Amino acid sequence: MSFQPLGDILKKNLQQAGIAEQVGASIVLEKFMKIVKEMWPNEDVTKQINPLYVKSRTLTVACLSSILAQDIKLKERTIIEKLNQEMGEKLVDRIRYLL
Secondary structure, three states: OOOOOHHHHHHHHHHHHOOHHHHHHHHHHHHHHHHHHHHOOOOOHHHOEEEEEEEOOEEEEEEOOHHHHHHHHHOHHHHHHHHHHHHOOOOOOEEEEEO
């Protein structure tokens, strides 16, 4: 009997259950907030922004401030690169903003 890494077993079971995509999307939302906190360490942006969902490789984010949405838009490429790098695969192509 050989041992398999727990991560491999979980990934296989999630795929078999048909929920791997939803789990990946929820992890993307968490990672997005982590990246935003790192990029704006002195500002409390978490009260003004809420990642909602990922659909068709588009991350939809609700913003209370148009200024914050514009600031995130300016750094969108960097955020997407960091997200995909942390996830280990290309899950997000663009960010959509709801005001």
